[in-house]
Amino acid sequence: GAGVSQSPSNKVTEKGKDVELRCDPISGHTALYWYRQSLGQGLEFLIYFQGNSAPDKSGLPSDRFSAERTGGSVSTLTIQRTQQEDSAVYLCASSDFHGTGNQPQHFGDGTRLSIL
Amino acid sequence: AQKVTQAQTEISVVEKEDVTLDCVYETRDTTYYLFWYKQPPSGELVFLIRRNSFDEQNEISGRYSWNFQKSTSSFNFTITASQVVDSAVYFCALSEAGRSQGNLIFGKGTKLSVKP
Numbered sequence: 001g002a003g004v005s006q007s008p009s010n011k012v013t014e015k016g017k018d019v020e021l022r023c024d025p026i027s028g029h030t031a032l033y034w035y036r037q038s039l040g041q042g043l044e045f046l047i048y049f050q051g052n053s054a055p056d057k058s059g060l061p062s063d064r065f066s067a068e069r070t071g072g073s074v075s076t077l078t079i080q081r082t083q084q085e086d087s088a089v090y091l092c093a094s095s096d097f098h099g100t101g102n103q104p105q106h107f108g109d110g111t112r113l114s115i116l
Numbered sequence: 117a118q119k120v121t122q123a124q125t126e127i128s129v130v131e132k133e134d135v136t137l138d139c140v141y142e143t144r145d146t147t148y149y150l151f152w153y154k155q156p157p158s159g160e161l162v163f164l165i166r167r168n169s170f171d172e173q174n175e176i177s178g179r180y181s182w183n184f185q186k187s188t189s190s191f192n193f194t195i196t197a198s199q200v201v202d203s204a205v206y207f208c209a210l211s212e213a214g215r216s217q218g219n220l221i222f223g224k225g226t227k228l229s230v231k232p
Contacts, residue, residue: 033219043207043222059219091161095218102149102168102211105220107161 002026004108006092012114013082021077021111025094032075033095033105034067038088046090049075050097079113087115118143120210122223129198130231137193137226139208145169147213150184150191151220156204167191198230 005024013019025032034046046059049069060066064082069075079086089112093105119142129135141150152164165175167184175182179196195202205227209220 031218035220042224043220045219045221048219089159093161102166102213103218104151104163104166106163107153109158109160 004092004094004106006090006108006111008111009109010112010114012116014116015084016081018078018080019082019113021079021090021092021113023075023077023092023094023108025073025075025092026106027073028096029094029106030072030097031095031103031105032069033093034075034077035091035093036061036088037091037110041088043091046077082113082115084115087113089113118145118210118212118215118221120208120221120223122206122208122226124226125224126227126229128229128231131200132197133230134194134196135198135228135230137195137206137208137228139191139193139223141189141191141208141210143210143212145212145214149211149213151209151211152182152191152193153207153209153222154204155207155225161207164193195228198228200230200232203228203230 007022032049036044047054047067051072052069064080067077089110091107091110093107095103095105121140148169150167154162172184181194183192205225207225208223211220
């Protein structure tokens with residue numbers, strides 16, 4: 001079946017603009033995760049959704065970052081007033097309902113975000 | 117605190133050599149899960165294996181094998197008779213059952229280069 005799909009693959013934008021990144025998880029996966037991968041920080045967890053709910057948003061790096069998920073499926077990660085330090089690859093993953101966090105997460109190809 | 121350490125930043129081997137990638141983890145949870153992911157040059161993170169903290173049995177899958185030792189908090193990955201296609205960055209990750217979000221805590225990764 002289809003894997004996790006992310007769009008766009010690449011996004012180049014000017015500092016100060018808003019960007020929206022989209023994630024379409026594997027059908028039937030109730031858990032959805034956003035991570036950020038950058039050279040200096042490695043792979044950082046941003047936010048987790050179980051269904052449409054994100055119980056803890058403390059992983060988001062600043063209040064310029066927000067995320068939502070609708071219909072228990074597609075999720076969007078929005079970055080407002082982008083800064084150069086936001087440049088990174090944003091990865092989305094999904095898994096079956098994790099219960100105790102043991103289900104493998106399956107990752108999309110990521111969105112490479114470059115802020116000029 | 118939870119942490120995953122991959123001390124080897126880069127490893128270079130010649131094809132057909134065996135290579136072991138080290139992973140050491142820290143957690144206070146008694147129930148946790150360990151994972152290995154492969155990230156080839158194309159960028160997608162590919163799930164390789166999951167282990168739970170109650171199962172210390174080593175696992176072999178083709179040329180890949182994993183050695184989980186709770187006594188040393190290690191979960192090492194060995195590739196036997198390496199091939200050029202094994203060239204990638206390999207990430208070890210931890211997920212704790214007590215962590216409601218089930219997010220993965222990644223090591224910094226080991227870049228493996230297999231030369232013909």
